[in-house]
Amino acid sequence: MTQPELNSVSGREPGLVPSASRAPLLLLIGNPNTGKTTLFNRLTGQNARIGNYPGITVERRSGDLTLRTDGTARLVEVVDVPGAYSLSARSAEEQIALSAVLGWAENPRPDLCVVVVDAGQLARNLYLVTQLLELDVRVVVALNMIDEVRDNPPNAGELSRFLGVPCVATDARHGTGMVELERAISAALAQPPRPALRIQYPSALEQDLERVSSALPSEWHESAVRARALSLWALTSIETDDELQGIDPNLRARCLEVRARANARDIDQEVIATRYALIDAELPKLYLRLEVHPKKRRTSERVDRVLLHPVFGFAIFISVMLLMFQSLFSWSDPAIRLIENLTSQCANLVEAYVPESLWRDLLTRGVIGGVGNVVVFLPQILLLFFCIGILEDSGYMARVAFLMDRIMKSLGLHGRAFVPMLSGFACAVPAILATRTMERQRDRLLTMLVVPLMTCSARLPVYTLIIGALFPPSRVFGWLPVQGLLMVAMYLFSTLITLISAGVLGRTAVKGRRIPLILELPPYRLPSLTGTLSMMWRRAASFLKEAGSGILVFTILLWALLSFPRPAHVDEPPPPAAAIHQQGRPVTTQPQNAAGRDHAASAIEQSYGGRLGKAIEPVLRPLGFDWKIGVGLIGAFAAREVFISTLGLVYGIGDADENTTPLRDKIRQERKADGSSAYSPLMGLSLMVFFALSCQCMSTLMVVYRETRSLRWPLFMFGYMTSLAYVASLLLYQGGRLLGF
Amino acid sequence: MNLAQTRIGQVVTVVHVAGDGSFRRRLMELGLVPGTRVEVVGVAPLGDPLELLVRGSSLSIRHAEAQGVSVSLGEATSAERAPGTASRSEGNGTLAPRGLARSAP
Numbered sequence: 001m002t003q004p005e006l007n008s009v010s011g012r013e014p015g016l017v018p019s020a021s022r023a024p025l026l027l028l029i030g031n032p033n034t035g036k037t038t039l040f041n042r043l044t045g046q047n048a049r050i051g052n053y054p055g056i057t058v059e060r061r062s063g064d065l066t067l068r069t070d071g072t073a074r075l076v077e078v079v080d081v082p083g084a085y086s087l088s089a090r091s092a093e094e095q096i097a098l099s100a101v102l103g104w105a106e107n108p109r110p111d112l113c114v115v116v117v118d119a120g121q122l123a124r125n126l127y128l129v130t131q132l133l134e135l136d137v138r139v140v141v142a143l144n145m146i147d148e149v150r151d152n153p154p155n156a157g158e159l160s161r162f163l164g165v166p167c168v169a170t171d172a173r174h175g176t177g178m179v180e181l182e183r184a185i186s187a188a189l190a191q192p193p194r195p196a197l198r199i200q201y202p203s204a205l206e207q208d209l210e211r212v213s214s215a216l217p218s219e220w221h222e223s224a225v226r227a228r229a230l231s232l233w234a235l236t237s238i239e240t241d242d243e244l245q246g247i248d249p250n251l252r253a254r255c256l257e258v259r260a261r262a263n264a265r266d267i268d269q270e271v272i273a274t275r276y277a278l279i280d281a282e283l284p285k286l287y288l289r290l291e292v293h294p295k296k297r298r299t300s301e302r303v304d305r306v307l308l309h310p311v312f313g314f315a316i317f318i319s320v321m322l323l324m325f326q327s328l329f330s331w332s333d334p335a336i337r338l339i340e341n342l343t344s345q346c347a348n349l350v351e352a353y354v355p356e357s358l359w360r361d362l363l364t365r366g367v368i369g370g371v372g373n374v375v376v377f378l379p380q381i382l383l384l385f386f387c388i389g390i391l392e393d394s395g396y397m398a399r400v401a402f403l404m405d406r407i408m409k410s411l412g413l414h415g416r417a418f419v420p421m422l423s424g425f426a427c428a429v430p431a432i433l434a435t436r437t438m439e440r441q442r443d444r445l446l447t448m449l450v451v452p453l454m455t456c457s458a459r460l461p462v463y464t465l466i467i468g469a470l471f472p473p474s475r476v477f478g479w480l481p482v483q484g485l486l487m488v489a490m491y492l493f494s495t496l497i498t499l500i501s502a503g504v505l506g507r508t509a510v511k512g513r514r515i516p517l518i519l520e521l522p523p524y525r526l527p528s529l530t531g532t533l534s535m536m537w538r539r540a541a542s543f544l545k546e547a548g549s550g551i552l553v554f555t556i557l558l559w560a561l562l563s564f565p566r567p568a569h570v571d572e573p574p575p576p577a578a579a580i581h582q583q584g585r586p587v588t589t590q591p592q593n594a595a596g597r598d599h600a601a602s603a604i605e606q607s608y609g610g611r612l613g614k615a616i617e618p619v620l621r622p623l624g625f626d627w628k629i630g631v632g633l634i635g636a637f638a639a640r641e642v643f644i645s646t647l648g649l650v651y652g653i654g655d656a657d658e659n660t661t662p663l664r665d666k667i668r669q670e671r672k673a674d675g676s677s678a679y680s681p682l683m684g685l686s687l688m689v690f691f692a693l694s695c696q697c698m699s700t701l702m703v704v705y706r707e708t709r710s711l712r713w714p715l716f717m718f719g720y721m722t723s724l725a726y727v728a729s730l731l732l733y734q735g736g737r738l739l740g741f
Numbered sequence: 742m743n744l745a746q747t748r749i750g751q752v753v754t755v756v757h758v759a760g761d762g763s764f765r766r767r768l769m770e771l772g773l774v775p776g777t778r779v780e781v782v783g784v785a786p787l788g789d790p791l792e793l794l795v796r797g798s799s800l801s802i803r804h805a806e807a808q809g810v811s812v813s814l815g816e817a818t819s820a821e822r823a824p825g826t827a828s829r830s831e832g833n834g835t836l837a838p839r840g841l842a843r844s845a846p
Contacts, residue, residue, distance in 0.1 A: 086770040090763040123796045124772045239762050269758070272769040276777075297797060301782065310786040402801055406787035409803070516764045516806045517790060518771065521799035 023075040024189050025108055026065065027100055029132070030116030031125050032083030033395075033522035035144045038531055039116055039172035040080040043182075048080075048534075050542050053096050054106035055245070057709050058082060059436070069186040076185070079110070082439070085124070087131045088233060090242045093441060098233065101137055105246060112138045112188050114181075119146045119169070120297070120523070122154055122286070126279045127272075133163060133197035134229040140188045141167040142181055147174060148523070154286040162282050165193045173528060198225070199278060205270045208235065208258045215254035235259070236271055241513065300395075300523040307399060317403055320396070321422055324387045328380055328426040329457060335379035343372030361563065362556070370555030373639065374548040377429050377699065378540055384423055384430040385539045388437060389532030391419070395522045397437065402519060411499055412506030414443040415519070421447065421498070424454030428700045429547075432707060433539060442512035448707065449505055449717055452700050453498040453693065455491050458640040461658040462691050463490055465644055469664040470684035486688075494692045497724075509716065543703075550702040558638045558698075562609035562631075562646070604649050609634050623690065623729040624683035626672075636696045643696075682741045686733040694725035742814070744791070744807035747781045753812035754778055760809040768810070772796040778816050 028043075030036045040048070044063025051060045061080040066073055084097040095105075103109025115132060117125040132139050143156050146169040153169065160167040166184040170177035201209070212231035221227045238247060238255040259267060307313050347364040354360045391397040401408075401415030408415045416438050423431035431451045435444045467483050474482050506512075604610050613630035620630050628650045635646030644658055651666045670678040695701065701714040708714070747753055755777045758765055772795050773779070780794040790803040 085767070088766065088770065121796065121798045124798055127770060127772070236766060242763070268762075268766045269769060269774065272766070273774045273776075276772065276774050297794070297799070300799070304783070304792075308783065308786065308792075313786055402785050402790065402792070403787070405785060405801075405803070406789050409789075516761065517801070517803050518764070518767055519790065519801035520771075521792060521801055523799075 022108075023064070023077045024111040026076050026078045026185065027081050027110045027113045028078060028116060029081040029097060029101065029113050029128070030083060030144075031085050031118065031121075031128060033520065034083070034116045034118040034125065035172045036083060036116040037080060038528060039114075039142060039144060039170065040078060041531055041534060042172050042175060042178055044078050048538060050538060052709070053100070056092055056096065057441070057707065058093055058096055065182075065185075067182055067186050067189075069183060074186070076189070084128065086128060087135075088236045089244060090237060090239060091440070092243055092245045093439060095244055101132065101135065110137075112140060112185065112192070114140050114142055114185065116142045116144050116172075119143045119154055120149050123276070123279050123283060127275060129163060130197060130199065130275050130278065131229075131233075133165070134199065134225075134232065136223060136225045136229065138188060138192040139163075139165045140181075140184050140193070141165060142172075142177075143167055143169045144172055147171040147176065152287060152289060158286050162285070164197065199274060201274050202270050204262075204265060205267065208262065208267065211258055212251070212254055215248075215251045217248045217251065232271060236268055297523055300521075303524050304399070304521070307396070308402065313403065317400070320391075321400075321419075324384075324391075324419075325422055325425065327383050327387065328423060328430070332379040332383050332426075336376055339372065339376050339379070343368060343375075358566070362559070365563070366556035366559040367552070369559070370552035373555050373699070374544065374551045377427070377543065380427050381430045381433060381540050381543055382536050384426075384434055385536045386532060388419065388434060389535050390527045392437065393525065393527030393532060395524045398519060398521050402521060405517060405519070409517070411502045413446060413502055414438050414440070415517070417443065417447040420451055421454065424451040424456065424498075427456050427458070428452040428454070428697065429543075429703050432700065432703045433543060435707070440512075440515065442510055445708065445713065446502060446506050446510045448704055449510065449713070449720075450498050450502045452695055452697065452717065452721065453494055453501055455494040455692065456640075458697070459490075459691055461641040462636075462643050463487060463688055465658040465663070465667075466684045466688055468658070469667040470679055470681050490688060490692060493689070497693060501724075505720075509720075546706040547699070547702045550705070551699050554698040554702070555638055558609075558635065560608075561612070562604055562607045562635060564608055565606065566603075604631065604646075610650075622734065623726070624680070624686045624733045625690075626678060629687065633690075633694075633696065636691075637698055639699065640691060640696045643691075680741070682733060682736040685736070686729045689732055690725045690729040692725075693721060693728055695721035742812060744779070744781070744793070744802075744810040744812055745804045747812065749781055749783050751781050751814065752778060752816055753781070753814055754816060756811045756813050758810050760806055764806065765809070768802070768806075771800055772798075773800075773810065779812065 028036050028040050040061065040063065043065045048061045048063045051062070052058065053060045059082075063078050063080075065076045065078050067076055079100065081097055081100050082093075084094065087098045087101070089095040089098065099105040100107050101110065101113060113132060115125075115129050117129065129139070129141060141159070141163065143154065143159065146153055156167045156169045166188060168177055168181045168184045170181050172178070200206075209228055209231045212235050213227050216227055216230060216234070220230045234247075234251055234255050235258065237244060238252055240256060307316055347368045350360065350364050350368065354363070388397070391400065397416065397419070400418055403415075404418045405415040408417055413421075417435070419437070420431045420434040423434055428451050431454075432448050435447045435451075438444045438447065463486075467486050471482055471486060476482060476485065610627075610631050612634060613632075614627040616630050617625075617627040620626070620633075625633075628647065631650050632643045632647040636643035641658075644663070648660070648663050651663065653660065653662045653666065667679050668677075672678050695718045701718060704714045704717055705711065742753075744753070755773055755775050757775060758769055758773060760768070777795060782792040782794050782799065784791055785801075788804075790801045791807055793800045793802070
């Protein structure tokens with residue numbers, strides 16, 4: 001791969017030296033909903049690498065494009081920059097576009113930017129193009145979704161003359177114009193287009209720009225043209241309370257001073273209106289006839305009349321959400337069971353061939369169980385991201401935010417938080433991954449922190465056991481089943497607490513400036529199956545890679561905690577405490593005879609975990625729990641439903657699940673020292689409330705750690721949820737006792 | 742009048758945009774500058790937010806913020822639609838050198 005042209009170019013332009021050792025870097029930049037990602041997949045053949053932008057948890061996707069022109073092949077690295085309407089920024093997330101374009105903040109410097117423009121919404125899309133051209137970066141414009149304006153397409157040649165850069169009409173979804181685009185990219189890499197768009201602003205603003213320019217740090221002064229554009233950027237981005245990073249204090253002071261001096265002048269409007277005036281004057285020349293209302297938009301409006309209808313719209317919305325939830329909750333079940341069966345068969349196979357030893361236990365209960373613990377999340381993750389892909393691609397996700405905004409706003413949440421919150425009823429892990437559909441860090445964080453309070457499917461077996469064991473199958477008013485009523489009450493309780501917590505946390509721990517909503521409702525489009533499938537795969541792969549190892553390590557640690565120190569005489573295997581998964585059935589074989597079970601029960605009592613359970617008993621007693629429950633809670637940290645199998649082991653019952661009669665009987669018969677029943681209905685309620693609120697799930701914490709890339713938030717989450725659970729159970733139990741229950 | 746006082750189906754022209762700094766800027770960057778034609782398409786079933794058609798794209802903002810956008814009924818004539826129609830803005834955009842020079846109206 002030779003790049004002679006490129007090197008000669010860099011010789012001419014000291015400011016834009018591409019390193020000779022790496023492939024040229026191409027940025028894809030553009031407004032949201034312009035088909036940028038579809039174009040990225042087209043160019044790179046879906047072989048995306050996922051990383052993060054330096055210093056911020058925003059996903060950076062890159063891939064390789066092989067340019068074949070004139071018999072030579074050349075590798076180009078392509079980066080998909082997050083969608084942006086403008087380069088001006090007030091937050092670190094919005095700052096990424098500028099940093100990526102200029103190669104700032106440890107970003108590699110790009111050799112070319114392909115601006116993806118929605119041919120159906122040219123005016124707004126050209127706004128971003130004018131900003132890039134003012135910055136004097138090398139640009140090629142992809143006039144995308146040209147198929148949607150077939151009856152009145154803008155003239156690419158005319159647009160190219162206006163902007164002074166190559167413009168290529170494309171339709172990334174169907175692959176139209178890709179050859180021409182690649183040719184334009186090759187040509188632009190060889191001979192960079194120099195647009196140097198200079199927009200003349202009102203004279204007072206020009207003077208402001210000079211004042212700002214003199215305060216720019218030296219590295220912003222690559223050329224006079226760029227310094228001017230950066231002065232404009234600084235003047236329309238820096239505010240007293242912005243959240244920008246790496247802004248020179250002198251520059252900040254100067255911008256604020258210039259803004260203050262502007263008095264009655266309206267700097268933002270001068271800048272923006274001038275740019276739009278330029279675009280508005282040009283637009284009529286690009287079209288054969290000027291339409292206010294493109295055809296695509298008219299079709300979308302007709303669909304919206306139904307989908308956003310006060311009655312039908314909500315009915316359809318509820319149906320769509322129910323369908324999504326149903327798929328997550330029920331349809332994933334066969335796959336989850338299959339994974340569990342495979343895991344337990346693997347463990348059985350090892351046990352059949354490897355002689356009993358510590359290492360065999362480590363392998364079956366720690367490693368194989370741990371891998372099972374990771375893989376078991378895949379069905380729900382894949383299904384959820386399939387649904388999200390379809391919702392996003394079709395344009396319906398924006399409508400979900402539109403429909404739910406009123407409700408979500410009152411909770412301080414973003415409208416887009418609805419889908420992750422709903423998914424939380426199935427499992428918090430995919431739900432937390434799904435918060436990526438929100439752009440703002442603060443919105444994501446708040447949603448992540450409250451999602452684990454939703455009643456996930458792992459809590460159900462615990463509730464079933466407690467309700468089944470401690471509450472009679474009687475009916476209230478002769479027809480309302482008590483047990484069913486309790487289950488519904490637990491759902492309502494957790495939902496209520498989630499909503500309250502969102503309100504409280506949004507005003508305290510993740511307090512952020514209230515950002516008014518601006519939502520674009522993109523035209524409805526047919527979702528692309530290949531794009532959705534590749535996104536599902538990427539999400540699943542990044543979960544396996546990022547959270548998988550952590551979950552595995554924690555499973556092994558928990559296994560060790562409940563297996564060591566090992567009993568002196570080993571004739572039966574110690575309890576498989578950490579071999580676990582979603583449905584609460586241990587994957588390993590259990591001691592079958594009574595002696596073995598008693599032995600297992602005493603082994604777990606002797607283990608570090610058992611001792612820990614006894615050590616924390618004084619703390620748990622005010623909630624009505626004894627040390628056996630304490631051990632169960634420790635085991636449940638691997639996953640909530642493991643509480644049942646761990647409790648089963650403590651009582652010397654092998655292979656316990658929520659419907660096991662012996663475990664229920666044990667619970668009913670368990671007596672305290674004074675002979676009274678250890679498990680009262682009140683204590684059962686206290687235990688359920690504790691499970692509803694506490695963060696008994698290492699996988700959730702691991703995923704939050706990976707998503708926020710800091711220990712702070714998982715620790716905070718564990719702390720606030722555990723405190724909440726403790727206080728609520730304490731109040732319930734002690735209050736109930738005072739009332740004589 | 743302001744955008745929050747409009748009725749569904751009305752076509753109005755933006756006179757002035759007020760509001761919190763970065764929000765106001767973003768709104769204008771999305772094309773809601775003085776002189777722009779805006780069609781009020783609808784309201785979400787729960788009463789908020791509003792759906793607007795601006796320069797061929799659907800934008801949605803809440804009532805609280807729509808109150809800051811003052812508008813006049815009807816569509817501006819092309820003369821009124823010139824840039825910076827609000828009295829504070831004085832300059833017209835011009836695209837300067839390289840033989841590309843074209844004056845905005």
